[in-house]
Amino acid sequence: MPALLALGLELELGRIVPLERFCELxxxxxxxxxxxxxxxxxxxxxxxxxxxxxxxxxxxxxxxxLTGDPETVDCQVSDALVRSAEAGARTYNEPAAARLRHALDL
Incomplete structure (x- = not known):
């Protein structure tokens, strides 16, 4: 239960998560x-x-x-890494692949 609670808040960093949504989850x-x-x-x-x-x-x-620095929340960092890698996804490049590996590790 605590992991799901944390994930629900982390995914919605900066936004209000209704109590009912947690109960549903x-x-x-x-x-x-x-x-x-x-x-x-x-x-x-x-x-x-x-x-x-x-x-x-x-x-x-x-x-x-949940409020705070997005760089301290793994799922937020992972999303940023994926977006960054997608920006260079038209052609394979090692930095983009490394960012995707790091995102998956998180």
């Missing part, structure tokens, strides 16, 4: 009643873990928002 379309309190507990624990990093989880009226 974690438990399907009809989550049990206790899913929301459990998620709130995971958010609290994640905040403590993130205190060592330049990332912050903020509670918003409609959900949660």
């Amino acid at each position: 974690l438990r399907g379309e009809r989550p049990p009643v206790h899913t929301k309190p459990a998620l709130q507990g995971l958010i609290a624990a994640s905040r403590k873990t993130l205190s060592r990093f330049p990332l912050t989880i903020t509670t918003r009226p409609s959900g949660y928002q």
